[in-house]
Amino acid sequence: EVQLVETGGGSIQPGGSLRLSCAASGFTVSDNYMIWVRQAPGKGLEWVSIIYAGGPTYYADSVKGRFIISRDNSKNTLYLQMNNLRAEDTAVYYCVLSYLTSPPQLAYWGQGTLVTVSS
Amino acid sequence: HSVLTQPPSVSAAPGQKVTISCSGSSSNIGDNSVSWYQQLPGTAPKLLIYDNNKRPSGIPDRFSGSKSGTSATLDITGLQTGDEADYYCGTWDSSLSVGGVFGGGTKLTVL
Numbered sequence: 001e002v003q004l005v006e007t008g009g010g011s012i013q014p015g016g017s018l019r020l021s022c023a024a025s026g027f028t029v030s031d032n033y034m035i036w037v038r039q040a041p042g043k044g045l046e047w048v049s050i051i052y053a054g055g056p057t058y059y060a061d062s063v064k065g066r067f068i069i070s071r072d073n074s075k076n077t078l079y080l081q082m083n084n085l086r087a088e089d090t091a092v093y094y095c096v097l098s099y100l101t102s103p104p105q106l107a108y109w110g111q112g113t114l115v116t117v118s119s
Numbered sequence: 120h121s122v123l124t125q126p127p128s129v130s131a132a133p134g135q136k137v138t139i140s141c142s143g144s145s146s147n148i149g150d151n152s153v154s155w156y157q158q159l160p161g162t163a164p165k166l167l168i169y170d171n172n173k174r175p176s177g178i179p180d181r182f183s184g185s186k187s188g189t190s191a192t193l194d195i196t197g198l199q200t201g202d203e204a205d206y207y208c209g210t211w212d213s214s215l216s217v218g219g220v221f222g223g224g225t226k227l228t229v230l
Contacts, residue, residue, distance in 0.1 A: 035219065037164075044121065044207065044221060044222075044223050044224040045156070045164065045207055045209075045221040045224070046221065047215075047217045047218070047219035047220065047221070048217070049217060050217060050218065050219065058216055058217045058218060059216060059217055060215075060216065060217045061215075061216055061217075064216065094163055094164070099169065101152070101169070101170070103151050103152060103210065103211030103218065103219070104211075104218075104219065105152065105154045105166070105169040105170070105209075106154065106156070106164075106166060106209065106219075107166050107169070107175065108166075109163040109164055109165065109166075110163065111163055112163050
């Protein structure tokens with residue numbers, strides 16, 4: 001059974017850093033497409049970043065240069081390093097496993113972790 | 120505003136049918152498969168439809184999807200009160216750096 005458990009959210013001041021983790025079970029992170037999606041309070045869904053099985057990574061323009069997606073194959077865990085956080089980064093962050101399709105389609109979602117950026 | 124356009128809200132009575140539209144362009148829906156997601160209140164989104172019209176295991180056939188040109192639709196028949204949720208369409212857009220894109224979401228109310 002596929003399981004995705006996000007941790008690492010919390011309250012942080014603008015300009016600060018946080019690292020989100022997504023512990024995966026039931027599949028191998030490195031063999032799949034993994035995505036971070038966020039949802040600001042009361043708002044819709046937004047793609048943040050994707051890491052492909054082969055390693056390439058891509059980011060939304062709103063986070064490019066500030067966020068880094070990565071994975072630890074030995075721990076079967078996905079990460080999102082978030083630097084220079086802004087108030088507009090406040091959101092629930094979801095870790096998502098995609099089908100190996102073109103384009104990626106978001107098959108399994110974690111429960112989400114809330115990040116609040118505020119002074 | 121979202122690249123994909125959905126109506127903010129739709130409503131219908133239990134047992135009825137509702138259709139949710141998702142309008143895009145040639146760089147997204149026109150060239151890629153569409154998926155649909157259901158988000159029940161206070162929960163994470165769940166995949167409802169992928170590849171325009173396929174249902175993952177466990178999704179009832181009351182939910183169906185279709186695509187034509189640069190638009191897609193989600194049909195829900197035999198509405199139940201438990202279907203009250205936000206529904207999002209999603210696809211790929213070659214003009215975006217990250218690629219993936221969602222519609223703004225549609226709130227379904229079952230009267």
